[in-house]
Amino acid sequence: MSQTPAIELKGISKAFGPVQANKDISIRVMPGTIHGIIGENGAGKSTLMSILYGFYKADKGEIWINGKKTEIPDSQAAISAGIGMVFQHFKLVQNFTVLENVVLGAEDSGLLRPSLTRARSELKKLAEEYELSVDPDAVIDDIGVGMQQRVEILKALYRGADILILDEPTGVLTPAEADHLFRILEGLKREGKTIILITHKLREIMDITDTVSVMRRGEMTATVKTADTSPPELAELMVGRKVLLRVEKTPARPKEKIIEVRDLNITDDKGVHRLKGVSFDIHAGEILGIAGVAGNGQSELLEVLGGYEKATGSIKIRGEAIDLTGGKSDGASRRARGISHVPEDRQREGLIMDYSAWENIAFGYHHDEAYRSGPFMNNAAIRADCEGKMQRFDVRPPDPNLTAKSFSGGNQQKIVLAREIEHNPDLLLVGQPTRGVDIGAIEFIHQEIVALRDKGKAILLVSVELDEILGLADRIAVMFDGRIMGERLPDQTDEKELGLLMAGMTTAPGGTPQEA
C-alpha cells in the first residue's frame, strides 16, 4: 500500500471502570473509500467513534490523520482535522432554519448576516455537487427526517469535513430515503471524501461499503474487503458463533378471531389527528406485523391497545367490546382481558430502571394474587418467581437483585419479554422487540415470539425494521400518517412495495406509484 490512509488508528484502548470498551484497536481507512464498522450493541463501535471525534480520550493509542499523528482532545479539534460526524440522534435546533443550523457554531464574526450570505452560496454549491438539495429557508420542524439528516451532512461538509462518520444513519429512514442517502454517500466518495459507516445492518454493509471491520466485545475481530465476505460470515464474526439470520417458522394456522379493531381514531391534545380510522383483525396463532417509519401512529396504536391512551372507535376481544374511555391509566383492565404488552421503549415504559429485576418482574402485575399479601407485596414470592423467569429466558447475570439499568439492552428486553410472555396472554403486543438488542439475543427473542404464536396466541408486532417484519409476520399491514395503507402477505410482497406504502404511495394496477 503506497497510499497514505486518511485515518489510521493504532492500538486504541479505552476502559470505563471495569468495562474494557475498546481493546487495542487498529484500523486503516484509505481516502475515497467507504469503510463499514459493524458489531453488536455494546461492541464498542460508538466508543471508538467518540474517541475519534474527541468526546472521549483514549487510555492508550494514537490517531493518525492523513499520515500525521493528531491529538483530538475535543470535537473542535476533530472538526479542524477535517472530521465530521452525523449522529444517530440529530443535533439540530428545531425552530431554526436549515441555513441557521448550518451556520450555528461556525459563524465568521459577531454579525450574522455575512455568515448567512456566505453559507447560502456555499450550500448551493454543495447541493449541486452531491445531490444534497435542501431548502435553506425551511424550518427544521417542518422538514422530514431524511431531509434533516441531509442538513447534518451539510453541516459537516460546510465545516470542511473530508472524513465523514455516520452513526446508524438509516435507523429512522424509509427504504427509499435510505437509498437516496446511499446515492449521496457514493457521490461524496467519488469526490474523494472518506466515509465511515457505523451500522448493525448487514445488508447496508454489503450494499455500499468497500471494506468492513467487525467489532466484538471491544475488540476488532476482523477487517475484510466487502467483496470477499458474506452476511453469514459477518454475523458469525460479530457474535462469535453461527447464528440464524432468518427465523425458522412453519406457516401459520390461524384459528378463532381474538381481536377486532374497527375505525380507531385519536386526536391528541394539540388537535393533531394521530390515528385515522385504523381497522384490523388478529386471529389466534398468527402474527400481524405493522410496518412503517417511526412516528406514523404505531406508538399511539400500541398505547390504545395497552390501555394508556384514549381513542374513539371499537376494540373487541373475543367479541366483547373493551372500554376505550377509561382514560390514560387503564392498563390493569387490559391485562385482565389477556392482553400483554412489550412496549416500544423498554427504558421509558417497560421497566423502572431504578427498580431491581425482581421488582420489575411484577411491574404491571403487582396486584396479582401470587404477588401480594394483603396490602403488602409478597417480596419473597416475587423474587423466587423472578429467578425462575430469568433462568428460562437466559437473562444474564441471573441476579434478581440487580437494578434494571445494570443489565445490557438485550437482557433488559428479555426481562420484559419474560414478564409478558410468561403471563400467558391471549394477545401479545410487541413494539420494536429487538431495538438496541444484540444479534444473539435477537435470534432468541424471535424464536420466543414464534413459539408463542405456535401455542395459539395472537401477536401484534410493530417494528420499523422491515427485515424483522418480513421474517416474522404472517400478515403485514403498513402504516403511514396514522392510516393503514394496505395489507400484504409476506411471500407476495417485497421491500420495494412495502417501502412505497411506508412512504404513503399506493401502487396503482399499472405498477406506477401514486400519491395516496
Next chain:
Amino acid sequence: MDRMPRWADVILIPLISLILAALLSALVILFIGESPIEAIKLMISGALGSTYGWGYTLYYATNFMFTGLAVSVAFHARMFNIGGEGQALLGGLGVAVVLVYIPWPHWTIALLAATASAAAFGAAWAALPAYLQARRGSHIVITTIMFNFIAAALLNWALVGPMKAPGQEPATVSFPEATNLPTLHDIFGIIGIDWSRAAPANVSLFVAIAACVAVWALIWRTRLGYEIRAFGYSEPAARYAGISPFKIIMVAMLISGGLAGCMAINNVQGEAERLVLNAAEGAGFIGIAVALMGRSHPLGVFLAALLFGFLYQGGAELALWMNIQRELIVVIQALVILFTGALDNMIRMPLEKIFLAARRKSPPPPGPDRKSTSAEAAE
C-alpha cells in the same frame, strides 16, 4: 454497577457536608469576634448536656420528624411539597377544634382524636394543590407555597375571630387539663428516671417514631408504596403499568399533608396546650432540609430530625449565653441546610470520582443522559 458503595452515599456524604457547614459557621463566629470552640461547647452542653436540653432537642426533633416524613412521602412520588408549614398550621386548627369544643375524659382518647383531626385537616389542606396538579397541571411547588400564606391568614382569622379566648391575645383558650399529654418527665418518671420537668418533649415523640416505621413499611413494603415509587421514577412507565397518575398524586399528597398536620399534636397539644399564632414556627420548611438530608428514607429522616433538633436547641442556647444575635443562629442553620440539601452534588461528584479512581480505573465521563448505563456506556 453503582458509582459508590452505599455507606458512602448515606453516611459519608452527609457527614462531609456537615463538617464543611460547621467549618464555615466557625469562620462566621470567628468573624464576629467570638470563639467557635466556646460556641460548639455551649451548643453541645445546651442541647445534649442535660435532660432539659435533651427535652428541647427531642421536642424540636419530633416536629421535624413529622414534617420531614411528609416531604419524603411526596418526594417518592416526585412531588415537591413545600406546603408542610401551612399543613402543620391547619393541623393545629384541627387539634384545637377537637380539644376546645369536645370534652375528653382522658388524654389517650384525646390524643387519638386530635391525631386523626390534625391529619385530616393537614390532608385537606394538601388536597386542593394536589388536585390542581393532577387534573390541571398547576405546579405543586407554586400552589403549596401559596397555600402556606392562605393557611396563615386563615389561622389569623380564627384566632382573632371565632376561636379567640377572652383577653388580649390572639389565641384559643387553654385546652382542658384532661387532654394534656404526658411529658418525658412523666413517662420516664414511671421507670424511675429523673427527667427535667420544664422541657416540652412529650409522648408525641413516640407517635413520630411510630410514623417513621409506618412510612418505611408503606414505601418499601406495600403495593401502594411500590406504585408511588414507580410513578416517582417514571410517569410513562407507571401509565404503561396501569398505575393512575391522578390516584398516586392525590394519595401521596394526602398522606404527606396528613403527616405534616400530625405535627400539631406535638407543638399544639403537647407543648402550648392551646393554639397560638404562627404555631408551626417554620418547622414545615425545616422538613424539606430534613427530607433532603435523610435521602427521603425514614431512618435518615429520623437522624436528620435529631440533628436539626440539636441545631435548634443549641442555637437558642448560643443566643442566650453568647454575644451572638438570633439572626446569626439562623445563618448557621441555613449553612447546614445549604450544604446538606442544596450543595449535595458539590460533595457527591468529587467523591464519586475518588471512589471510581480507587477501583484502579479511570473515571467515565458523565453520560449524555441519565438513562445511559454503565453497560451501555461501553457501546
